Amino acid sequence: MHVIIIGAGVIGISSAWYLRAAGCRVTVIDSHPEVAMETSFANAGQLSAGYAAPWAAPGVPLKAARWLLQEHGPLRIRPDGSRFQLAWLARLTANCTEEAYLRNRRALLPLAEYSLAELEALQQQTGIAYEGRRLGTLQVFRKPRQLDAAERDARLLGELGIAHHLVDAGNIATIEPALARARVPLLGALHLPGDGTGDCRLFTQRLAALAVQQGITLRLATTLTGIHEQSSHIEGVQLDTHERLDCDALVMAAGCASRPLLQSLGFDLPVYPVKGYSLTMPLRDTVAVPRSTVMDETYKIALTRLDTRLRVGGMAEVAGWDRQLDSQRLATLHKVVDELFPDAAERGQASAWTGLRPMTPNGVPLIGPTQLDGLWLNTGHGTLGWTLACGSGKLLADLLSGKPPALSAAPYRL
Template sequence: MHVMILGGGVVGVTSAYYLAQAGHQVTVLERQPGVGLETSFANAGQVSPGYSAPWAGPGIPVKALKWLMMRHRPLVLWPRLEPRLYGWLARMLANCTEDAYRRNKGRMVRLAEYSRDVLRDLRAETGIAYDHRERGTLQLFRTQKQLDHVGDDTRVLDAYGVPYEVLDPAGCIAAEPALARVSGVVVGGLRLPGDETGDAHLFTKALAGLCTELGVTFRYGARIAGLQEAGGRIEAVMLEDGTRLTADSYVAALGSFTPALLRPLGIALPVYPVKGYSLTLPITDADAAPVSTVMDETYKVGITRLGDRIRVGGTAELAGFSDVLRAPRRETLERSVTDLFPQGGDLAHASFWTGLRPMTPDGTPIVGGTRIANLFTNTGHGTLGWTMACGSGRLLADLVSGRTPEIASEDLAVSRYAA
């Protein structure tokens, strides 16, 4: 079967790899000159099944109001006349109940844990390298109040059997020795030893190389304009330059841009672009840099070591498809890394980046078939697209191939929104 993947981010490329492995002819269409150059380019680098949870949860509406008021705010809402945004926010609020949280978290943990296992298998089989580390992640508390609430998280971790350690300041320093250099900042932490880290862009490029060896064709500079449907099937992809391309099956993996492609076909995907920012600094003193990821709970910023660089990522900005780099967001990232790892990296030589997380209101990605028999989606991975990419690609390949997937998947398809 010839399968056409629309979009060459980390999710499109993992889909391509597992489809090619399953014996299909695969073509990837990507508008950029290479893979992983949009949202998958400079994310915070966490492969973190332990933190797989929807944003929508009990108590979040009140917390969100507080976050919006902070000087270095982790959440920014631009007042916009955009009905789509308010519809999406309303659906997110509807998911802030105990029941919805439990259901959504269960789906996300299932996919994220599977994904980590698939990634480990891939590493073992191919030796793929992407500045990865298997050193866990540390959520760092700067206030007693944050530490006092750790039970909210550990109860959930217990329920899903995720291993963790609650640490005092000495324990945090044992996990991240550079924290010994800052005084009066660390009150405690929650460490998830099963989490990993790595550079999603390096991974996507390396995996695209393995795809090419398996015979996958990559067409760069291919700007997709629309899909042609006839008789309940997709017949062709139309590019902006008028080129018409055909295949047997199609996988929509355009991240935040997927809804616009499928809307004319009557398929409504509740995916909104949630903007985030990152800084990448060269390490100047390896002993003063993080060992793995430190999640600064106060600013919701992730600080990760990636080879000889430190990646600092965070902020959720609801601002449509804007790619403007805003100075106050940079200040928040700088504040976090300067407080925790002041001598680790060189901020003067940092690169500043922004990307659009493809977020669903229930936090769960949309992986599976659609009402059109030969059209599949693999999108909506939000804050956890790197964490879930390998599992989503493998699952998608099984579904397209008509094989029974290794995890339950009915509740991951777009049809769940019809219920």
């Protein structure tokens, strides 16, 4: 079976690896000259099963109204002139009920746990290195209402068997000693000891190299210009090189680009490009940096220790395909570093980046077949692509090759 995958980010490359392991002939196509050049390039570095949660949650519409008025609020919304933006926001709002939040989080958490287990098995099998650590996530709270929400989340984590514990203010520094130097008061935290960290781009590059050694074909700097379909069946793709490549199955793993690429076939995927930012800076003092990931719940910003760098990522802008760096958003990232880890990094040497996350309104990715025979999806992972990559790739490979999957695929169907 020949499978063509569109997209060479962490989702596309992970899909290729597991499909090749299932015995498929695999071709990966991407318009960029290298792998991991879009959302996988400089994300926050989290491998967080415990923090896998939809953005649509009870109280978010009211919070969003406040955030929009704050100078350093984590959210910005700017009209992009499309009906799709309005419809997507309406659907996200409709998912902000208690019932929808619990349903969507119950879909994300098992996939995230499964994915981290698959990543660990992959690492043992191949020895792949990606500046990885398995020292947990510490979600820190500055406000009493954040503690109340954490207790609700802790109950759900307990129900699903995910290791966690609530931490009072006096014990935060026992988990992350550098937070003893924080310039702002912290009221408590939620510790997720099973979470990990790593450089997503480095992982994707090295997994792609291993996959090529296993026989996959990687076609970079190559643009998809058309999809050949006959009698409701995918037959192949057309490329900008004037080539036609035939296939038995086509996997759309192109992140935000998945929606426009499939519109010609009558699909209207609910995947919107939500802009995020990151800073990467060299370490100044290894004692003053986090051991792993610290998530500032107030600003929705993650600070992650890589080997010799600090990665700071977060923010959300619902503004279409805008990729400009906004100095005010970068100032917010610097502000959080200064408040939590003031002596950690060389902030004058920070490298800034912005990327577009492929978000669904309910926060749950789209994985599996479509009503068009031979067309498969692995997209819409939002902020969780790095966390969900291996599990999503393995789930897709099992479904496509006819093997019973390790977990139910029903929550991820289009």
